[in-house]
Amino acid sequence: MRRTRQRIHDRKPADQLTVKLRDEHARAVQRAKRRAEVRLKLDYPDSLPVSSRRNDIQKLIKENQVVIVCGTTGSGKTTQLPKIAREAGAGKAGRIGVTQPRRLAATGMARRVAEEMKTDYGKGVGCQVRFDDSTCEETIIKFMTDGILLAETRNDRHLLQYDCVIIDEAHERSLNIDFILGYLKNLLTYRPDLKIIISSATLDAEGFSSFFDGAPVIEVEGRAYPVEDFFLPPGKDEELSNHILRAMRWISDVDPDGDVLVFLPGEREIRDAAKKLEGQHWPDTEVLPLFGRLSMGEQQRVFKTGGRRRIILATNVAETSITIPGIHYVIDSGLVRLSRYNPRTQVQGLQIEQVSQASARQRRGRCGRVTDGICIYLYDRDTLEQSPEFTDPEIRRTSLAGVILQMDL
CATH class of the missing domain: 3.40.50.300 (P-loop containing nucleotide triphosphate hydrolases)
Structure with a gap:
């Protein structure tokens, strides 16, 4: 439209642009009619x-x-x-x-x-x-x-x-x-x-x-059933996969059937924990990973409920937006892998950090949707209270070059 007006103003030929504009307008009218139906x-x-x-x-x-x-x-x-x-x-x-x-x-x-x-x-x-x-x-x-x-x-x-x-x-x-x-x-x-x-x-x-x-x-206001909080700090030199196994045994003593969502910082930690949990051979139990690199088909498996107990090992991809059905218990490792830019070395790197209080609340909110829930924190209450209130916005911890180039500014 702007180009057509400019050419007409400059007294230059604009016939082709006018025809294209009319055709586009006709197509837009047809699209509007189809949407109205x-x-x-x-x-x-x-x-x-x-x-x-x-x-x-x-x-x-x-x-x-x-x-x-x-x-x-x-x-x-x-x-x-x-x-x-x-x-x-x-x-x-x-x-x-x-x-x-x-x-x-x-x-x-x-x-x-x-x-x-x-x-x-x-x-x-x-x-x-x-x-x-x-x-x-x-x-x-x-x-x-x-x-x-x-x-x-x-x-x-x-x-x-x-x-x-x-x-x-x-x-x-x-x-x-x-x-x-x-x-x-x-x-x-x-x-x-x-x-x-x-x-x-x-x-x-x-x-x-x-x-x-x-x-x-x-x-x-949100819709939620009561959720109990339990703090289970790690033992001396206890590996994360063993810590998760200890929390799962605690849950199994309370309820051997309820689905569990476990938050971990990354794919490697998910695979280590999956290997440890699958080695327990709990009856009628399946272990499902959930992280961004999985195919869409593999990610969709977590939404299918059945007669078996599910232990879902997820990164923060499950922290917001999606609602995984049937979750009774949440285990929060308290860790997240965040991308940070080092201006001195000009390198973007991933590092494991303690989650913010806002993220911890989001993780806790994944249970208590269908019935009373339990959230187990794999750290102590002081660590939670001393965590930052919110996660740093990504714009404050990353290079802006990529998104600026993408916008073609």
Whole structure:
């Protein structure tokens, strides 16, 4: 459009550009008609706390360009916010885009929302992650990783395919999320019709509100059963795999059937623990790993419940976004592998650190969803209380070169 106007202003031939513009407009009209024919069921489960606040959230979306929704684990934000945005009028002039920090969360939540809205996955509700695009022209609600949205800004500077963007799990403050938030703030001036919904699972939402010039914040309580905390510090020179085995034996004495989610810092620790636990030959028990390098098929195994007890060994990929069904117990190693940039050596490296208090709360919140839960910390209470309140945002501990080049600035 800009090029066409400029050529006409300069009294240069613009026939070809005008024809292309007309063709693109005709295609856009046809896409809008096809999307208007897609029917999405708007049904809100009464068991989810966010459902009771949907009218309040809708009102804020209609009256404000930016809304921040702060809800604890189990409130139903991820699956219900796209429906609430749709009911508030979004998804008509463009798509509703929903970002997730990880592939597993994006694909899993897209399938869940498609099922709830009674539409085929890939049609009314779809998902795009790297090397896999399950969307079509009729797609109204599009789940994606935050990296996909960031990459789209190269060819669609004003994100014209969307009339609403939901940034989920914003509290993770990954490099992509921070760049997207900054980009969207600058975009608001050019797109007054664009609605932005920021979803955070921790209570630092006031920082987001301040960044977006006092955007309104609405809090949603989580849904959870009581969770008991037990601290099981390591013995002298005790290896992590042996420490986990000791915690598992403690749980097995209490309940030999309940599913267990174990948080570990990385793939190597998961494999060591899996070997140790599988060597116990507990009856009707399976050990399932969960980390980012697994294929999508292998990652999806953790969502399938059966007659056997599951011990799921996961990195922080299971800390937010996804809800693994049937978890009764959580074992928190208290460790996380974080990427940090050393400006002196100009090398980005992974190092194991103590988790923040916010991350510990997120891990604890993985149990207590279906019944009373137990969380076992493999460290003492003093260590938890002395941990940093929040994890450092990735933008403060990494090189910015990659994301700047990706945005083609």
